[in-house]
Amino acid sequence: MLNYKSLAIAICATLTSLVFVPSPADAQQISGAEFTSTHSGRCVAYSGPSVGTQCFAADGTTNYDDRSYGKDTGHWEVRGNDVCTNWKKEPGWDCGPVSKADSNSFSDGEYTWQLN
Numbered sequence: 001m002l003n004y005k006s007l008a009i010a011i012c013a014t015l016t017s018l019v020f021v022p023s024p025a026d027a028q029q030i031s032g033a034e035f036t037s038t039h040s041g042r043c044v045a046y047s048g049p050s051v052g053t054q055c056f057a058a059d060g061t062t063n064y065d066d067r068s069y070g071k072d073t074g075h076w077e078v079r080g081n082d083v084c085t086n087w088k089k090e091p092g093w094d095c096g097p098v099s100k101a102d103s104n105s106f107s108d109g110e111y112t113w114q115l116n
Contacts, residue, residue, distance in 0.1 A: 027099035027101050027107060028099055028100055028101075029081065029097050029098070029100075030081075030097075030098055030099065030100045030106075032078035032080055032081045032082065032083070033078075034100075035078055035083050035098055036078055038106075038115065039056045039115070040056055040057075040058045041056070041057065041058045042055070042056060042116065043055040043056075043115075043116045044056075044106070044113040044115055044116060045113060045114055045116055046111045046113035047111065047112055047113070048110050048111035048112060049068075049111070050066050050067060050068040050069060051066070051067045051068075052064055052065050052067055052068075053065050053116070054113075056076050060076060060077055061073065061074070061075055061076075062074050062075060069089075072088055072089045074086050074087035074088055079095055081097060082095040082096055082097055083095065083096065083097075083098050083108075096109075
């Protein structure tokens, strides 16, 4: 799904010391509706090329707090089964699929996160 800017994913919690990284065999792509139902109004702790938190507000706004990239705000939306983000620091929509390994662990292929 996304690099740090599209991590439609979130900001308002502390990264746990151990994050489950699903193997490709375990991960299943989720629908846009499932992403909305699990992430809207929630925050995630993510890891990958960087580490941080991201929140997906129900009104379509999002923000992150990242150890490497600092803080930013933007918007998120679902287009079909892709999750899209658009950040103030790096404008332009970035979209991609999200996979789920279990009820609380998700990945876009670059980043892995857990719902807080």
